[in-house]
Amino acid sequence: xxxxxxxxxxxxxxxxxxxxxxxxxxxxxxxxxxxxxxxxxxxxxxxxxxxxxxxxxxxxxxxxxxxxxxxxxxxxxxxxxxxxxxxxxxxxxxxxxxxxxxxxxxxxxxxxxxxxxxxxxxxxxxxxxxxxxxxxxxxxxxxxxxxxxxxxxxxxxxxxxxxxxxxxxxxxxxxxxxxxxxxxxxxxxxxxxxxxxxxxxxxxxxxxxxxxxxxxxxxxxxxxxxxxxxxxxxxxxxxxxxxxxxxxxxxxxxxxxxxxxxxxxxxxxxxxxxxxxxxxxxxxxxxxxxxxxxxxxxxxxxxxxxxxxxxxxxxxxxxxxxxxxxxxxxxxxxxxxxxxxxxxxxxxxxxxxxxxxxxxxxxxxxxxxxxxxxxxxxxxxxxxxxxxxxxxxxxxxxxxxxxxxxxxxxxxxxxxxxxxxxx
Amino acid sequence: xxxxxxxxxxxxxxxxxxxxxxxxxxxxxxxxxxxxxxxxxxxxxxxxxxxxxxxxxxxxxxxxxxxxxxxxxxxxxxxxxxxxxxxxxxxxxxxxxxxxxxxxxxxxxxxxxxxxxxxxxxxxxxxxxxxxxxxxxxxxxxxxxxxxxxxxxxxxxxxxxxxxxxxxxxxxxxxxxxxxxxxxxxxxxxxxxxxxxxxxxxxxxxxxxxxxxxxxxxxxxxxxxxxxxxxxxxxxxxxxxxxxxxxxxxxxxxxxxxxxxxxxxxxxxxxxxxxxxxxxxxxxxxxxxxxxxxxxxxxxxxxxxxxxxxxxxxxxxxxxxxxxxxxxxxx
Numbered sequence: 151x152x153x154x155x156x157x158x159x160x161x162x163x164x165x166x167x168x169x170x171x172x173x174x175x176x177x178x179x180x181x182x183x184x185x186x187x188x189x190x191x192x193x194x195x196x197x198x199x200x201x202x203x204x205x206x207x208x209x210x211x212x213x214x215x216x217x218x219x220x221x222x223x224x225x226x227x228x229x230x231x232x233x234x235x236x237x238x239x240x241x242x243x244x245x246x247x248x249x250x251x252x253x254x255x256x257x258x259x260x261x262x263x264x265x266x267x268x269x270x271x272x273x274x275x276x277x278x279x280x281x282x283x284x285x286x287x288x289x290x291x292x293x294x295x296x297x298x299x300x301x302x303x304x305x306x307x308x309x310x311x312x313x314x315x316x317x318x319x320x321x322x323x324x325x326x327x328x329x330x331x332x333x334x335x336x337x338x339x340x341x342x343x344x345x346x347x348x349x350x351x352x353x354x355x356x357x358x359x360x361x362x363x364x365x366x367x368x369x370x371x372x373x374x375x376x377x378x379x380x381x382x383x384x385x386x387x388x389x390x391x392x393x394x395x396x397x398x399x400x401x402x403x404x405x406x407x408x409x410x411x412x413x414x415x416x417x418x419x420x421x422x423x424x425x426x427x428x429x430x431x432x433x434x435x436x437x438x439x440x441x442x443x444x445x446x447x448x449x450x451x452x453x454x455x456x457x458x459x460x461x462x463x464x465x466x467x468x469x470x471x472x473x474x475x476x477x478x479x480x481x482x483x484x485x486x487x488x489x490x491x492x493x494x495x496x497x498x499x500x501x502x503x504x505x506x507x508x509x510x511x512x513x514x515x516x517x518x519x520x521x522x523x524x525x526x527x528x529x530x531x532x533x534x535x536x537x538x539x540x541x542x543x544x545x546x547x548x549x550x551x552x553x554x555x556x557x558x559x560x561x562x563x564x565x566x567x568x569x570x571x572x573x
Numbered sequence: 574x575x576x577x578x579x580x581x582x583x584x585x586x587x588x589x590x591x592x593x594x595x596x597x598x599x600x601x602x603x604x605x606x607x608x609x610x611x612x613x614x615x616x617x618x619x620x621x622x623x624x625x626x627x628x629x630x631x632x633x634x635x636x637x638x639x640x641x642x643x644x645x646x647x648x649x650x651x652x653x654x655x656x657x658x659x660x661x662x663x664x665x666x667x668x669x670x671x672x673x674x675x676x677x678x679x680x681x682x683x684x685x686x687x688x689x690x691x692x693x694x695x696x697x698x699x700x701x702x703x704x705x706x707x708x709x710x711x712x713x714x715x716x717x718x719x720x721x722x723x724x725x726x727x728x729x730x731x732x733x734x735x736x737x738x739x740x741x742x743x744x745x746x747x748x749x750x751x752x753x754x755x756x757x758x759x760x761x762x763x764x765x766x767x768x769x770x771x772x773x774x775x776x777x778x779x780x781x782x783x784x785x786x787x788x789x790x791x792x793x794x795x796x797x798x799x800x801x802x803x804x805x806x807x808x809x810x811x812x813x814x815x816x817x818x819x820x821x822x823x824x825x826x827x828x829x830x831x832x833x834x835x836x837x838x839x840x841x842x843x844x845x846x847x848x849x850x851x852x853x854x855x856x857x858x859x860x861x862x863x864x865x866x867x868x869x870x871x872x873x874x875x876x877x878x879x880x881x882x883x884x885x886x887x888x889x890x891x892x893x894x895x896x897x898x899x900x901x902x903x904x
Contacts, residue, residue: 250827252770265770265830267672267713273789323790330746331737334787338731430793493739494746 178328178366237344238289238337240374242275242282244402251280258321258370258397259435272371273336274319286317286337287375290345292329292366295357297549301365301393302524303451304534305483305570306412308544309551312391313354315345316366317375321397322431324418325494326457333367347375347382354388361411365393373402380409395429396436396443403439404446412449412571415440419454419461420470428460428495437473444478449571451483453524456501456509458489467509471516480519481569486510488525507531519569538566611900612850612893617641618841618903622821629821635686640904641817641844642690655694658815659759664700665691666757668813670765670780671705671714676831678714679763679819683842687761687817688725703727704752706783728752735786743802743888747785753808760813762848766820766839766855768828772796773871773878775829776855777816777848778891781809795876801884804848804891816851818843825862837862849884849892850899856881 244256251266255275262270264277274286296314298307318340320333327333332340345353354362362383364376369392380390389411396415398406407413417436418429425433443450454470456462474482486509488501506523510531513521523531527548534544541563545553555562559572617637624630639651646654659665667687669679688701699722705711708718708729719727733756735748753760764780771792772779778800782788785806791799804810820843826835839858845851856878860870871877884891893899 250832251830263770265828267674267710267830269789271789271792273787330739334790336786336789339735339786430790494741 235344237346238287238342239283239285240287242284243374243377244399245282247280251277253277253280253282255282256399257373257402259399259432260321260397269336270321272319272321272368273334274317274371284372284374286319286372287378288344288346288350289317289337289342289372289375290315290350291318291332291337291340291342292316293343293345293353295359296363296365298361298363298391299546299549299551301363301391301414302453302485302522302549303391303412303414303449304485304522304544304546305451305520305568305572306391306449307360307389307571307573308554310361311357311359312361312363312365313350313357313359313388314363314365315350315379316364316369317342317372318367319371320368320395321371322368322395322429324395324430325428326455326489326492328490328492329366330493347379350379351382351386351388354383355386359388361389361391363391363393368397369394370398370402373406377406377409384409395431396439397431398439399435400438400442403442407443407446407448410448412451413443414451414453415443417452417454417470419457420466420473421461424461428457437477441477444482450478451485452478453485453487454509455487455489456505457495458498458501458505460498462501462505462509464508464512467512468516471513471518474513475517480517482518483520483522484513484518485522485524486513488523490525503529534568536561536564536566536568539564543568611898612845612847613645613900613902614843614845614847614850614854615641615645616841616843616854616901616903617644618839620840622840623838629680629682631682631686634682634821635689637842638683638686638690638817641842644902644904645815645844645846651690652693655690658761659691659694659696661695661697662700663696663758664702664756665696666752666760666812667701667703667763668760668780668783669703669705669711669714669716669763670775670783671710671712671716673765673767673829673831674713675715676833677765677767677822677824677828677836678710678831679765680821681715683817683819683821684716684763687763698725699723701725702752702756704750704757705729706788707731730783730786740785740806740808742805744798745785745791745802745806747787747803747806749806749808750784750786753784753812757812760809762813762816764816764818765823766818766843766858767824768826768835768859769878770828771876772800772880773876774852774856774859776818776843776852777845778804778852778880778884781813784809795879797878797880798883800878800880801886801889801891804884805889810891813848814846816843816845816848818851818855820855820858823858823862825859825866826868847892847899849881849894851892852878852881852884853894853896854899854901 246254248254253264255262255270260271264270266277269276275284293315295311298310298312318332318335318337369376383390391412392410393414422433425431486506490500510521519537523529532546533542536543543555543561560567617640619633619637622629622633642654643651646657648654671678684703691701706729708731711729716727730750733751735750736754739746740749762777762780764776767775769775773795781803820839820841822836823839824836843851843855881894885894
């Protein structure tokens with residue numbers, strides 16, 4: 151580690167290193183960023199702190215060479231850090247006030263009780279004098295244009311692009327997180343850009359993205375921004391898709407479902423033990439959220455990251471598939487995704503392909519119609535097959551749709567309806 | 574059972590390690606590593622610390638600090654003791670706790686007298702850094718943020734930021750404050766004696782949450798084992814040399830925020846080189862006060878700070894929570 155490096159944590163998000171490419175199917179941050187070009191579009195500006203920090207970088211770099219090794223320069227100038235930017239701070243929509251200026255967050259099932267001046271588990275919601283605020287409204291730390299297949303959403307407007315955004319923060323702490331540098335950070339610890347809802351929607355339109363995707367970290371923690379952006383998007387005919395762990399309370403979920411068009415849920419395992427030990431969350435509320443999404447008619451797809459030795463038993467795959475079929479329906483796509491060692495789980499190997507194939511075989515046998523394998527470029531299980539005639543209706547190579555044999559949502563060979571949102 | 578006449582392998586290695594550390598300088602020897610010696614927690618109290626008013630008397634506070642440090646290091650003078658804490662040429666960080674504002678944060682006056690004594694011991698102003706999590710926390714607690722390198726500095730982690738690489742121990746994966754990793758050679762930990770609504774109590778061990786980028790992730794399960802694991806991260810374990818708990822005002826309920834109705838003027842300091850012993854001792858003081866006020870114990874209300882015991886266990890060995898191994902010295 152270089153002692154003279156002054157790159158802020160999170161800058162990596164803007165130009166991630168090659169390793170990230172391997173896990174693209176899990177919606178890791180891609181190598182290119184649209185944030186860099188936003189200022190030239192005149193759409194956004196960096197927050198003041200970031201601006202000052204960036205302005206300070208050349209000074210710091212200049213100073214370092216003359217400094218004693220290991221002694222960082224403080225040439226930013228005397229005085230305190232710049233005041234925070236009030237544009238990002240909006241009162242939270244789901245919380246309750248408690249005696250002695252405490253608050254209880256009602257957004258996610260964790261229900262953090264938070265003292266004055268403290269933050270919840272997510273790190274992006276703060277109690278200020280007994281009221282509760284999100285600190286990340288319009289405070290975007292990652293923005294990229296991705297294929298919708300990268301979310302992955304395989305049955306939602308295939309072959310289109312999603313203008314994908316994230317803020318800092320997450321309401322769980324998965325030991326395998328590939329975007330931990332933003333998801334496990336506080337907003338002031340990463341680089342941000344001010345991107346209010348209307349401008350976000352406008353950028354999506356300008357860049358010919360028919361959807362905005364809320365992704366990379368955990369959109370539940372930037373709930374207010376997501377809802378406002380979805381509304382702004384709809385005003386311009388832009389759809390909204392959510393990539394989430396589904397760890398959210400019922401009331402906010404129901405309101406969210408009124409404003410977005412699809413949700414992809416990372417169902418991280420099918421055991422409470424795994425959720426407790428590896429995710430720092432709970433399975434039950436996620437399952438309840440999934441049932442609610444389906445009841446409300448939300449287009450939903452599932453990703454299950456298969457982690458060797460931790461959630462890869464036949465019994466767990468079978469229980470998962472049976473539950474999905476019974477509670478969500480056989481037409482809900484299920485993506486078994488390949489794990490690569492990351493973050494706090496570097497001691498495990500990547501998921502063997504055979505394990506993924508075993509998972510798919512079990513889910514197929516249980517009667518799920520659309521079972522995919524992710525992070526396995528070139529694998530035939532990336533294609534969509536008609537559940538009736540078994541011919542390929544959508545052929546994919548990686549995130550690229552090569553051929554589509556769908557007409558008005560039906561297999562062009564046998565006219566079987568293929569579940570999904572096709573335009 | 575056969576009586577053990579020779580030290581077992583672990584004890585042998587521990588003694589070797591202690592010897593090696595002694596050779597490297599006494600200031601690097603936490604009390605609890607010195608084989609069978611008890612670990613010392615010094616209570617210094619002065620009922621007249623506030624005179625007849627509510628403000629602390631700086632002269633009396635300085636004398637109290639001197640008594641405490643001299644007793645802890647068993648020296649003939651306070652100056653001798655301070656010279657064991659840090660040596661000229663080292664950069665000394667004072668990790669304060671300013672979260673709760675002026676009411677129940679590390680007092681500015683206490684930090685001033687510690688700085689005065691460090692300077693007496695040959696540490697120049699420019700090598701003293703008062704730091705906490707955020708500049709805003711420091712300002713709320715009454716400190717003035719200052720970053721000029723030729724003066725005493727005072728700033729939050731938001732000034733220099735955090736390391737990009739994770740430091741990992743047990744349940745914890747965190748990016749450490751660059752102030753700790755890149756600037757400070759030695760740290761004096763200056764927590765406050767107070768209750769914590771989630772973690773039970775917050776004193777020496779918990780104050781190190783101010784050195785990591787993601788403390789919000791580690792309040793689950795009443796902080797156990799997270800608080801202990803954070804203190805195992807090498808820069809914390811290696812650099813923190815002394816813990817001075819500000820107990821001039823203490824709070825037995827409603828923390829970490831300032832709740833004046835649950836504070837009382839304890840008019841004292843707790844000092845130790847063993848954060849576990851200090852926390853255990855401070856916890857008992859808070860429990861005693863809760864009992865006096867007719868309140869249930871932290872155990873009874875489900876927030877006993879078991880992370881203190883975890884910090885003492887075989888996987889951590891950060892100190893002792895065994896009352897029989899703690900020598901309480903009142904001065």
